[in-house]
Amino acid sequence: MEGVVQGHEQTTGYEARREFRHQPKPEREEESKSRTMDKNILRHKLQAIHERLSEGFQSLNLKLDDVLQTRQQAPLPRTSSAQEQSIVPLEAGDAAFKQPDAIIRRLQVQLKDREQQLEQQKLLSGNLGNQLAGNKLELARLRKMMIRAGHKEDAPMDDDVAERFLAIRNDIFQLVRNHFSQLAKDRSGLPQGASADLLELIIQAEVADILYQYFFSPQALLFGFGDEEDNNILKKIEEAALRQRCNPVKVIEWRTSTIRIIKSLNLASEDNYPARVARQNWDRVQSSMRHLSTSAESHRDCRDFEGVCCKAYELALWLRGAKVEYEWGQDPGGVASIADKPDESRISALSTTLIKRLENIFAVALDETDTQTAASTSDDAPAPASLTETSVQQFQLDVESTAVVRAAEEIMMLTRTMKEIWLFGGLDTLAQDHEKDQDSKNEAARQKMDENVRVVEEGFKRFLDKYETMLDMNGKD
Secondary structure, X not given: OHHHHHHHHHHHHHHHHHHHHHOOOHHHHHHHHHHHHHHHHHHHHHHHHHHHHHHHHHHHHHHHHHHHHHHHHOOOOOOOHHHHHHOOOOOHHHHHHHHHHHHHHHHHHHHHHHHHHHHHHHHHHHHHHHHHHHXXXXXXXXXXXXXXXXXXXXXXXXXXXXXXXXXXXXXXXXXXXXXXXXXXXXXXXXXXXOOHHHHHHHHHHHHHHHHHHHHHOOOOOOOOOOOOOOOOHHHHHHHHHHHOOOOHHHHHHHHHHHHHHHHHOOOHHHOOHHHHHHHHOHHHHHOOOOOOOOOHHHHHHHHHHHHXXXXXXXXXXXXXXXXXXXXXXXXXXXXXXXXXXXXXXXXXXXXXXXXXXXXXXXXXXXXXXXXXXXXXXXXXXXXXXXXXXXXXXXXXXXXXXXXXHHHHHHHHHHHHHHHHHHHHXXXXXXXXXXXXOOOHHHHHHHHHHHHHHHHHHHHHHHHHHHHHHHHHHHHHO
């Protein structure tokens, strides 16, 4: 019992001590009060700071909203993901610390975008310029088609005109080949031993000059009626209109209408203009005819010449009746002026070079023949040529033969090309109408003609330089 009582007493004493321990002392109560007051003060201060920060965040958000509204009023194209990320509003907490850097980055992105826009606009401007030039050419082509469509009859096309002129060229070549190949022309103005092709070229140029002067020149104002008369009223009217610089469109319409009316009345068949031209110019070309003027063949030659004039007359009226003007770019007297002043030194050098080549071939061939003949006639014949000597001679013969053939081919090619350029070089620049149509095909044809002339000049120069050099080397040997 004593133990129990003591234990109870001990337990009672512990509870008493615990209760006593939890009872606040006066000092602790004051300290607790002061802490509570400090906490309240801190709470009020934090609340005030929080309110200020909230006000600051609200003002920043308002500024960002103003910036976004301004950007929406003047939108910029978004060309990169970086720009899209840059226009997303920043979080309120990061804006207070990262706003200047974000603005700088955003401005840099905008600057790059503006530079890209500038390059794109420059490229687009260049493309639009090219399209505009192409549209102008297409517009000119359509205008020409509209002009042609105004005809009640089929209007000539560029390809048809070129084919007609090619037919006239072939007629000139055939006429000279059939009736002027005797070439009884005075050769005093030509170098001695000049090629017959040069004289034939001069005759062809004379015939072409006659056709150009009487049928295709700007002064040959043909209508298909009364053209052989010097006082043709239609010709005088057109000359007066051209002198007074009347509206060219009206003049062309009047001319084409007049020619169509004359053609519909079959008045052109009564015109003797081509026969008159042939008779007037017969003495000019008769000295180069193959046959004598008193022979029967001479009359056939004259009829063929008159036939070529008739074809040229038909072509001239066909072109004059078109609303799109064409012209034959003939150079009258161009070939004759070139032939009157030949480069005799180069011609002689070229001829001497070819002769030297032929002499080398004959020398090699005769040397081999003489060796074989001597071996067959003499009793003590020398030993046959070695295989090396035979191969060397054969190689030399092949080289000389190839050089002669190549030289002849180059001369023939240059002669043909120069014939084309001297006689009919202007035919490649036909289509220049009254509206100064700058068609791409005509421009390409003109460039092609210039390139052909340049190639011929350079090729002929290289040809002469090469063979003159070889001639000098052979002369030194």
